[in-house]
Amino acid sequence: MNQLLSIPSQVGVVLRAARKRTKLSQAQLAAKIGLSQNRLSQLETDPGSMRVDQLLAIMSALSLELQVQPRDGPSVTENKSLPTGSKAEW
Numbered sequence: 001m002n003q004l005l006s007i008p009s010q011v012g013v014v015l016r017a018a019r020k021r022t023k024l025s026q027a028q029l030a031a032k033i034g035l036s037q038n039r040l041s042q043l044e045t046d047p048g049s050m051r052v053d054q055l056l057a058i059m060s061a062l063s064l065e066l067q068v069q070p071r072d073g074p075s076v077t078e079n080k081s082l083p084t085g086s087k088a089e090w
Helices: 010-022 026-032 035-043 052-061
Strands: none
Touching: 010 035, 010 052, 026 035, 026 052, 035 052
16 A cells, blocks of 8 residues: 555544554554554544654554655665664754
8 A cells, every 4th residue: 555645634544544454443553552542543533643653653563664755756765875774863
């Protein structure tokens, strides 16, 4: 599944669909990542309040990955300057 996201509300829709596709309830996914079911529900409904670490934890639990790339260019995965698992220095 590849999904282009332009606005925050789309993040919640994509994460909810991925959660349902993996047949996980909100409570099951929340337990996997150390959140309450209520907080996961809020994040699916209002993803604009989500922290980056929460987004990445949810995505990891759903076997999703985040890819950042230029709009008209090659994907970042083609750029070997940043090894997997390393941190970018800003």
